Amino acid sequence: AQRVTQPEKLLSVFKGAPVELKCNYSYSGSPELFWYVQYSRQRLQLLLRHISRESIKGFTADLNKGETSFHLKKPFAQEEDSAMYYCALAGTSGSRLTFGEGTQLTVNP
């Protein structure tokens, strides 16, 4: 079975502060991991995926297989980063994504 855990339901930081959204997973094989974001009144959309090793809107995430984590980080948070963030996992068998519970990030001015 595959499982994704986001331990923080709510996270509040000030503008310019670093932010880290935690994601832990359990999966017996080699997972594909993603971060999805839902801005207010917008559709859920892909933010980044671990396989691409990309930085999107200043966010990065590194897959740590030893700690089974895929934390999302940004060195300097902006007010427009306020949103709901979901970590998701796809197993090697494909066909379905498992989402975490989500973290509501609020960046205060």
Place this chain on the structure above:
Amino acid sequence: NAGVTQTPKFRILKIGQSMTLQCAQDMNHNYMYWYRQDPGMGLKLIYYSVGAGITDKGEVPNGYNVSRSTTEDFPLRLELAAPSQTSVYFCASAGRVQTNEKLFFGSGTQLSVL
């Protein structure tokens, strides 16, 4: 580009009523999904389909039914609405859920069962 289109956007049902949530995609995607989003619970998979004529249960299928007669459409049916089905429902599609593929989501349907 329409992408994934869901209708209706909002609906209020009485207990015991039935309804169908519509979902259509114009990207020729094989994979389609129905999720429900409850506060603090994240997204839970209700049903999914890997192609026309093929459907399978997700984590929370009870009280729902789906069909996939065409590649484009993936309707979700609630037969006897219950208050526990009050939620926001999202339809999503993907070419294939493998490396480098992503889900495209619809705008959601907010359903209240009173």
